[in-house]
Amino acid sequence: MKKILYIVLLTSIMASCDSQKKAVEKKIKEVEKVVKEEVKSPEIPIDPSVKIGKLSNGITYYIKNNGKPADKVELRLAINAGSILEDNDQLGVAHFMEHMNFNGTKNFKKNELINYLQSIGVKFGADLNAYTGFDQTVYILPIPSDDEAKLDKGFQIIRDWAGNALLEEKDIDEERGVVLEEYRSRRGADSRMMEKYLPKMMFGSKYADRLPIGTEESIKNFSYESIRRFQKDWYRPDLMAVIAVGDVDVAQLENKIKKYFSDVPVSKNPRERKSFSIKNHKETFVAIEADKETPFARVQLMYKDREDATPTKTVLDYRNSIVQSLFTQMINNRLDELRNAENPPFVFGFSYHGGTYARNREAYQSQATTSADGQLKGLNALLEESERVKRFGFKKGELDRAKKNVMARLEKSYKNRDKNESGRIVGAYVSNFLDERPIPGVAWRFDMNKKILPSITLEEVNNVIQDYIYDDNRVIIITGPKKVVTEAQVLNALEAVKTKELKPYEDKEVAASLITNEPSMGKITGFSENKELSTKTFTLENGAKVTYKKTDFKNDEILFTAYSYGGTSLYTDEELKATSFANGALTDAGINGYTISDMSKMMSGKIANARPYIGGISEGFNGSASPKDLEILFQQVHLYFTALNKDEKAFKSSINKNKSFLGNLLASPNFFFQKEMSDFMNADNPRYTGFPSVEKYDAADYDLAYKKYKERFADAGDFNFYFVGNIDERKLARLAMKYIASLPGKNSNENYKVSDFRPIKGSHTKVVNKGKDPKSNVRIIYQGETEYDKKEALAFKSLGEIIGIKLTEKLREQEGGVYSSRTRGNISKMPYGRYNFSISFPCAPENVEKLKNIAVKEIENVVKNGPTDEDLSKTKKAQILDHKESVKRNRYWLNLIKNIDYMKNDASDTMNFEERVNALTKADIQKVAKKYLTDGYILGILNPEK
Structure with missing residues (x-):
């Protein structure tokens, strides 16, 4: 077929007039090059290390x-x-x-x-x-x-x-x-x-x-x-x-x-392993389904390919996949901008071309989560954005940013190629066997993308959608708590978008840097080192402390966190309730005059992210960065301290999305059960803000929330900052002096306040009837106040794992009454010493009492007799195995060095963890079981409606 097209094209070109001779010759060479590439495109190699x-x-x-x-x-x-x-x-x-x-x-x-x-x-x-x-x-x-x-x-x-x-x-x-x-x-x-x-x-x-x-x-x-x-x-x-x-x-x-x-026998007369596909259809199928218990309203569009997909085998196939991925990234960037508009048409929305349930059939698919009555609005938004791309294409700036993002992610993978855990690698080989997905290795992908990306043109990416959208093989699925859209409206929307007046997308230029006013350089006034943990800490002139640990676990990763005591514990009861449902929307306004859409564009090709938070007893940051982009993370931190935008429209957009997401949430039996149990256990808590509601979001006080945010981040001097990863120590010190030491330091040294309220403990029962499916959910909770002891905490955690083993044996294997159960024991020291032991499992309504009694009996047995040697040994070995792997991860060390300060933990605990676990005895487990699990329990039961 390709040769025939080649001949036809050449004949057409050669028939041109003599004045076009040079153009013809040029075109012939271009066509010959394309044909050769298509016919002789080499196959994608297999990673030689496999x-x-x-x-x-x-x-x-x-x-x-x-x-x-x-x-x-x-x-x-x-x-x-x-x-x-x-x-x-x-x-x-x-x-x-x-x-x-x-x-x-x-x-x-x-x-x-x-x-x-x-x-x-x-x-x-x-x-x-x-x-x-x-x-x-x-x-x-x-x-x-x-x-x-x-x-x-x-x-x-x-x-x-x-x-x-x-x-x-x-x-x-x-x-x-x-x-x-x-x-x-x-x-x-x-x-x-x-x-x-x-x-x-x-x-x-x-x-x-x-x-x-x-x-x-x-x-x-x-x-x-x-x-x-x-x-x-x-x-x-x-x-x-x-x-x-x-x-x-x-x-x-x-x-x-x-x-x-080798001894697995070959089958005699094996059945044919057929491949199955789906049928094409000329008509557009519309499915509008409603169920009053669904928590979310959704829209799905599918333009199913007319032919089965073929595996990605050649370099040309691979190049085509890159073109498609660029298209996907660019249209989703536009959909993200839509969801961040003042009146967003959906809570989440995305489009892509990819697999369906049928192994060999792909489709162009768009999906959106909307408000309960906003499905038609969401459908129209998805249709319009695809149509806008079809008519006007993308802009050069969009393509340039997409290419940068592709290379940034690949560069990170390439740098970490010898640091990947086996569990993250093995899946690729499973997919190669089952779905023939290529496994050339990250080095080949990185090198090939460097070669291919510059040659991909805007025209190529713009043409992708022409093969995606057509009038046959279409399926539109609308689901939600009620039917608010008709099939006629859906079909009308599909037709109307073809002639609807649309404007090309405007791609506004953005600045090259987040920082517009360079901070003045501060000073380091103190330095200390913990040789046992291999950490270093320097104190800045404003009082802030920076602690870091240089590791080689990942070549292209630095993790970050920071905290200062206080949080919402320093708010009055009235302030807490007025701001509780506004705090999460504060950062949606952006920083330093830039919107979050601007920030997304500015971050193209860069990997850095700092996220501020205000918690119950502290405020701070979490984040990460590629070592080469660490300065951008510091810039973000600096600006979240000094230049958080105040934007009513951005706040309204965030609140509207939250209200839409909330929508029908409490119609779900599981969400309703969560709310009822939370309300029950916090009935007398003056600071309890409860489950979100439309009314609470409408009452959220943006002005007060913004004011309180500024108060919480007014003093950088009582913040502690932590960095773990592949750190250039000189660079870290310079960035800390420039972007953190330059922040205001008031030496406030605030602490958090501890509320007088304590949740209920002892024997209580809460039964909730919700849902029509014949299924129940059981929760058994022991909780109360205690003085924290680290040996008890380890024993109590181990007790949770031991009971979990027994419940798998009893409830699942012996009774066949559950698919899974969850058990957890925890003793915490902040904001006050407290313990919590919980068991939860779903089951048939008729089995609730029997299975609950079995679970409680297992606890009583440990209280009376202690655990078996076998179960204690299993728990010890699992903990030691987990710890052995954890200490080779940056996340473990970040949490450890932070909590040495935040929770006043003992720095030596991690060094003798295995010794502490092995020292646990049956008597230790029995002791904490007697101490904490003999004073009654809170029983929560979700049953279907009668």
Whole structure:
């Protein structure tokens, strides 16, 4: 086809008059160049650091040596089979198979697998996990690699997952309850509406009726034969890949794969692994669905491609993907400006061209979250912005900024390429196997983008949308708490936008720098060093303190935080209530005369962000920056102290978005339950501001909130600033002297005030009836005031993890009554010493009392007898394993060095953490259980409406 077009084009050109000879020759060369590039475009290479192979039975494997974190390997078993392959009698069994692989295999009988992994510090759910989709099933296993026996066990586990599930009838029947609870937990307004619109979205395809969770009837009643047939048909080597990434030699990992997977038998007469697509349709499908329990109103537009997508294989394919990504970034920048307008048409809005539920079919998609009655307004805004691009295209400035952003993100990835954790790498290889996504490595991407981006023209990006929008294969989905839009209005909007008078986008020039008046340079007046923590602190002449720790965990990362005591604790009760729902909108006004849209443009190609906050007992900042852009972060901090804009329109925009987002929130049973429990536990709190409401947002006092903000950030002298990462110490000192030492310092040295109010404790019950789905939620809370003790705090945290292990065993595995439960124990010292122990789980209404009693009985058992040696050991190993990885992250150290000052923590605690954990005894756990969990509990229950 390309050759024919080439000949036709050449013939047309050569027929031109002689006066155009030079133009013709030039055009011929251009065409020849394009054709050669298209025909001979090289394939995208595979990252040479990844070893890919295939066993004789057809299993593909990917291996990469990666030393971060140390002594750990991320294992994955990817299966190119999911719910789309289910027969009519197998609805949900693809997902059920995933469950059964944790409930009895050849080498791990029921519950032995989870028990073993917990014994070596691997947590069920948080670490050990799996997921099932329409077209794939993926098993996830991180395993310690510092012990050959543990590594072998890891490979034995994923080998068993590859076809050794026992699928015993008793185990299947017991697991039905767990899967039904997972199904129950997903039920709600959104799932009910999705079931109605999915046949239009996925017209003419199996995707419309093969949701991975299945149906309630099928989960209860599928035959043993049907799940065994699914395993036999689809858990086979030619559809499998084993991925191993971690701190082990490649040759050793390859030997393990060959040892454990070479014996997976090849299927005789295998079923065809078909690919499924969706049908094209000339008409526009409109689905308008309403459910009074949905918390949000949404608009979705889909222009489905007419043909199936092909994998990105060649450099030309890759170049096309870059063009599309630039388009996506640029249109979303415009949509962001719309959402920040005085009267925004939506709360959130975005557009992109990408995948649908159907593996091989993509679509141009736009989505918006709107107010409950603002769906038509949101739809029109999405349509108009796409039409504006179609008619007038983008501006050169928009493209230039988009290119800068692409390169900035890639440069950051490139600089950190040897510092990535294995868990962040392994997913790319899973996607390569399942979806044929390229894996050339970040170095290739960085280099190729440097070459490609300059050649991409504005015309190319402007033409992208011409292939996206057409009148067939369209689907518009409107969902919300009520039907306020008609199909006729939707169809009229689609037609009206074609002829509507629109103006080209105005791309206003912005300044090159946030700073308009350079601050004067201040001085460093003091210096100290903590050699144990490898931190340094200098005091500035205004009293501010800057503490930093230079690390090599990431090459292109500096994390930042700051605090000063006070916060809203220094507000009167009246001031607190008047400003509570205004504070979050303050920074939407921008700084130094620049709007947040201006700031976004100015930040193109730069990575730096400082975010101020006013909390309950402190105010401060959080942020991060690339080392090369650290000065911009300092500029932002300086200006948030001195030049926060006051803009009524920007404030109104933020309040309007919050009110729209709030909309129907309390119609959701879960949100309503949260509100009712919070109200119940704070009934006598004079400073309780409660759940947001339209009335509270309308009453928010912008003037007072702005005034109080200026008060809280008037004195930089009582702030502490913290930086962790790849720090140039001289540069940090210079920037601190220029942008922080130059700030006002009043030596106020404020502290926070502690309210006299204390939440309820002891025995109380709150029952809430909300929602029509047959599902309940249970909360058990022990709380009260105490004197903080760090040994008790560690024991209490460990108690939470021990009870969590027991509840997984009892409520999930034995009773089949929950899909998951959450348990947490915490003792905090600020703003006063207090403890909180909570258990929560969803379940069937008829099981509430039984499961609640089981949970309480487990607590009573620890109070009476203490934990088992086995459970305490599991908890210790999990904590030590987590800590071992955490100490290699900048975020851990940032929080640590801040809290040494903020919470008056002991600096040596982190150095002897493993020793402190190992020193915990059963008596320590039993002691805190007796002390804190014997004085009654607060019981909260959400039941469906009667």
